[in-house]
Amino acid sequence: MTDLDAFIAGLPKAELHLHIEGSLEPEQMFAFARRNRVDIPFADVEAVRAAYAFSNLQDFLDIYYAGAEVLRTEEDFHDLALAYFRRAAADNVRHAEIFFDPQTHTDRGIPFAVVADGLLAGMARAEAELGVTSKLILCFLRHLDEEAAFATLASAEPWLDRIVGVGLDSSEVGHPPSKFERVFARARDMGLKLCAHAGEEGPPAYVHEALDLLRVDRIDHGNRAMEDEGLIRRLAAEGMTLTVCPLSNLKLCVVHDLTTHPVPEMLRRGLHVTLNSDDPAYFGGYVNDNYRALAKAVGLGRGDLARIARNSFEGSFLGEADKAARLAEVDAYVS
Numbered sequence: 001m002t003d004l005d006a007f008i009a010g011l012p013k014a015e016l017h018l019h020i021e022g023s024l025e026p027e028q029m030f031a032f033a034r035r036n037r038v039d040i041p042f043a044d045v046e047a048v049r050a051a052y053a054f055s056n057l058q059d060f061l062d063i064y065y066a067g068a069e070v071l072r073t074e075e076d077f078h079d080l081a082l083a084y085f086r087r088a089a090a091d092n093v094r095h096a097e098i099f100f101d102p103q104t105h106t107d108r109g110i111p112f113a114v115v116a117d118g119l120l121a122g123m124a125r126a127e128a129e130l131g132v133t134s135k136l137i138l139c140f141l142r143h144l145d146e147e148a149a150f151a152t153l154a155s156a157e158p159w160l161d162r163i164v165g166v167g168l169d170s171s172e173v174g175h176p177p178s179k180f181e182r183v184f185a186r187a188r189d190m191g192l193k194l195c196a197h198a199g200e201e202g203p204p205a206y207v208h209e210a211l212d213l214l215r216v217d218r219i220d221h222g223n224r225a226m227e228d229e230g231l232i233r234r235l236a237a238e239g240m241t242l243t244v245c246p247l248s249n250l251k252l253c254v255v256h257d258l259t260t261h262p263v264p265e266m267l268r269r270g271l272h273v274t275l276n277s278d279d280p281a282y283f284g285g286y287v288n289d290n291y292r293a294l295a296k297a298v299g300l301g302r303g304d305l306a307r308i309a310r311n312s313f314e315g316s317f318l319g320e321a322d323k324a325a326r327l328a329e330v331d332a333y334v335s
């Protein structure tokens with residue numbers, strides 16, 4: 001382990017862009033398939049890993065939604081969450097804000113309650129046993145329509161005291177943020193925080209829409225904002241947090257080589273970058289793998305990495321006192 005790897009390993013951090021369904025490791029996929037008596041179209045774990053060669057976001061999403069088929073019971077969702085938090089704790093993640101895609105489950109007959117109660121139980125156990133705090137974010141699938149998003153928000157109502165916000169994910173191109181303007185307005189009126197994937201594959205105009213029409217608190221990814229000078233200045237001036245996912249970008253061919261990743265330019269331009277794993281089981285690494293791979297590829301130093309860790313707490317949906325306590329941990333670590 002290099003000195004920088006050791007620095008990353010011990011750095012207190014938050015993870016703000018993690019799809020819990022994307023933390024389903026192939027071994028776990030087989031275990032859940034066995035206990036739920038679900039057939040999966042793979043002979044073994046190696047065959048699953050071999051299928052994880054993607055040329056774009058849709059290639060990945062097709063496999064990711066198929067993988068989620070094995071998730072059936074509250075226990076599955078609990079175990080999935082707890083396994084993620086164990087890995088996160090090993091990376092010194094002190095707080096995580098995790099996305100889930102209820103429509104992926106309710107559309108195949110799994111009740112919202114099974115998903116939400118299972119995840120919340122895993123989160124509570126992770127906090128008690130590992131000291132990792134967390135918040136839950138409900139994502140709307142943008143390839144589905146506005147009406148389905150409204151119905152999902154309605155079915156979430158009994159849980160809204162335990163869901164911090166809503167997000168927007170799935171196939172980006174052809175499904176602009178404007179499609180969900182009204183459901184985001186409703187979520188905002190309900191007091192929920194707002195995030196949206198924008199500028200992963202979609203154009204800078206989608207990032208503008210996420211800001212202007214959805215009025216988001218965070219942008220997930222945001223890579224393509226770097227094509228628009230005015231947008232870069234606006235994101236910097238507004239102190240907008242970007243949840244960037246380097247290994248995801250590499251696996252989904254958003255960047256062709258990590259050495260050309262936009263993070264160094266984002267930092268130079270004063271953007272509030274955070275580093276995250278997105279779907280770690282599919283993209284070859286958890287959060288520290290992302291920190292390490294990017295630092296090595298583009299030459300980030302301790303100052304940059306400490307800045308990124310600070311951004312992760314500042315951009316979180318923690319209350320001010322909790323943010324201050326976590327930021328003090330970063331300061332104590334780097335001083």
Ligand code: ADE
Nearest residue numbers: 019169170171197278279
């Ligand atoms: N769902 C899970 N991961 C995603 C990503 N990176 N982009 C869009 N939708 C997703």
Ligand code: ZN
Nearest residue numbers: 019169197278
């Ligand atoms: Zn994502």
